[in-house]
Amino acid sequence: MKRLLFYVHFNKWNSISSHVLYQLEHMRPLFSKIIFISNSELNQTDKEKLTQTHLIDDFIARENVGFDFAAWRDGMTHVGFENLKSYDSVTLMNDTCFGPLWDMKEIYNSFESDANVDFWGMTNFRKTKQFQEHIQSYYMSFSREVVVSEAFQNFWLNVQNFINVQDVIDQYETNITTSLLDAGFKYRTVFNTVEEDDSGMLHPDFSYYNPTAILRYKVPFIKVKTIGANQSVTPYILKEIERRTDYPIDLIVSHMSKIDYPDYPYLLGSKYLKAAVAPPSSASKIAVHLHVFYEDLLEEFLEAFEQFHFPYDLYITTDRDEKVTAIEAILDQRQAQSQIFVTGNIGRDVLPMLKLKKQLAQYDYIGHFHTKKSKEADFWAGESWRKELIDMLVKPADQIIANLQENEDLGLVIADIPTFFRYNKIVVAWNEALIAPEMNDLWQKMNLSKPIDFKSFNTFVMSYGTYIWFKYDSLQPLFDLDLTDADVPAEPLPQNSILHAIERLLIYISWAKNYDFRIAPSQEVLTPFIDNKLLNNREDLQPHTYVDFNHMGGIKGALKYIIIGPARAVKYIFKRLAQKVKS
Secondary structure, X not given: OXXXXXXXXXXXXXXXXXXXXXXXXXXXXXXXXEEEEEOOOOOHHHHHHHHXXXXXXXXXEOOOOOHHHHHHHHHHHHHOHHHHOOOOEEEEEEOOXXXXXXXXXXXHHHHHOOOOOOEEEEEEEOOOOOOOOEEOOXXXXXXXXXXXXXXXXXXXXXXXXXXXXXXXXXXXXXXXXXXXXHOOOOEEEEEOOOOOOOOOOOOOOHHHHOHHHHHHOOOOOEEHHHHXXXXXXXXXXXXXXXXXXXXXXXXXXXXXXHHOOOOOHHHHOOOEOOOOOOOOOOOOOEEEEEEOOOHHHHHHHXXXXXXXXXXXXXXXXXXXXXXXXXXXXXXXXXOOOOEEEEOOOOOOOHHHHHHOHHHHOOOOEEEEEEOOOXXXXXXXXXXXXXXXXXXXXXXXXXXXXXXXXXXXXXXXXEEOOOOHHHHOOOOOHHHHHHHHHHHHHHHHHHOOOOOOOHHHOOOOOOOHHHOEEEEHHHHHHHHOOOOOHHHOOOOOOOOOOHHHHHHHHHHHHHHHOOOEEXXXXXXXXXXXXXXXXXXXXXXXXXOOOOOOHHHOOHXXXXXXXXXXXXXXXXXXXXXXXXXXXXX
């Protein structure tokens, strides 16, 4: 069969997500020709991913006007309607779905061999007060008999560049089906939803509201919007896709993380590192930065580094010249090589790393660690924190580097939450809110393209202590700030300092650069009941209830609290009394 595919692409960040490349790779064998129509301004690198790998045969760049239907129209005009007649079928699809989850070959063979099918799709929408029954437009395929018809050609020649998506739905998505039915053609879908039970659904749109049915009927594609719209069940949908198909759910997690915030709860469950990957390749250039404030802890790290099975260059920073001799002695004893830099006692471990910009920019992957102790809390806080972070991010470095090498979307690997922060409620929303303005300020200074307001967040996903592995490009905006000692307050640091802001910004900077992140799991197994008991507290059961008005507007906040609190209590009393009178 000689088949033609018009594939429409749009990405609001003007990039190509990996699920698109996977999609084209698996659709490629079905088609004699694939024409890729992009409504986004793609860079040369992304274009080469398509053309040099022969995933497509032709590339059309156009302005983002008229949505998919205008793009398909332009594709047909580009080919020429006379030339369309030479194909046995013409398929229209877009990148608004993940898949194929199942092999498409059998579906094509089934529909193309059925004399009662002139055109077909994945799912349909039943007739309602608002819409006629129609094939949903994310995937439609038309036989040659349809393509050469006057009804088909007139429809596409009259497609306009609507600027309102609802106009496109009303005029084109529904009418393409009704126009062809009126012309005497017949259609089918992989999942015919017309008679399906839609109880409990807001609208009878199974492609959007019912991912369970999509999987049950083995529809090869699941809509991108469906994943975000059904977050309460998405973790289970992802597990089901992983169980029933060969589709890599990392593609879903990565794309959803890029087009929206990367730290939604429904995504986090899928962000642990892969356990089984190939050994790390020795071809990559790898650096390890270790900030040594406490020389007595250096050997602990050097011993952990001995578990690496890849070549790396070690960079050590410290705060004073006097410590260099001790560090060199320990290195000699361990027969370890390192370049040592004295960076001063400002900026803890973060600023010393940023001061190595020139050196670290040469590497593919970088690990950043420091000799952690805790001055603010008991000995065991710093001790447990450091040892657990070493277990999560240093000792399993082979696995981490292999993941970074295997997944081009992966820009950053952080540690899971250390146990000290699960036994103790230290990171709280009110304090995080105090750090958010500094985060917003840094975001603006980095001139990052993706908008975000950290004041709207309750808390942040971060690598506690800034232990991380990363691709330099994923954090380059932070390095390019060229921060100096003058940008960091002196010790003791306030709890909302620039360093605390940077600690929380890392995964979001990587996100702004179109990278995803993964979490190295903790080796300490704690029951989630600990979190449940710690976080779910009624204030009226606390022995000494105290409201910290520093987080609520200071004196003005306290005065407001005095007025609003009693007023609400009085309102409640009158409301309850009124209800009793009525009853």
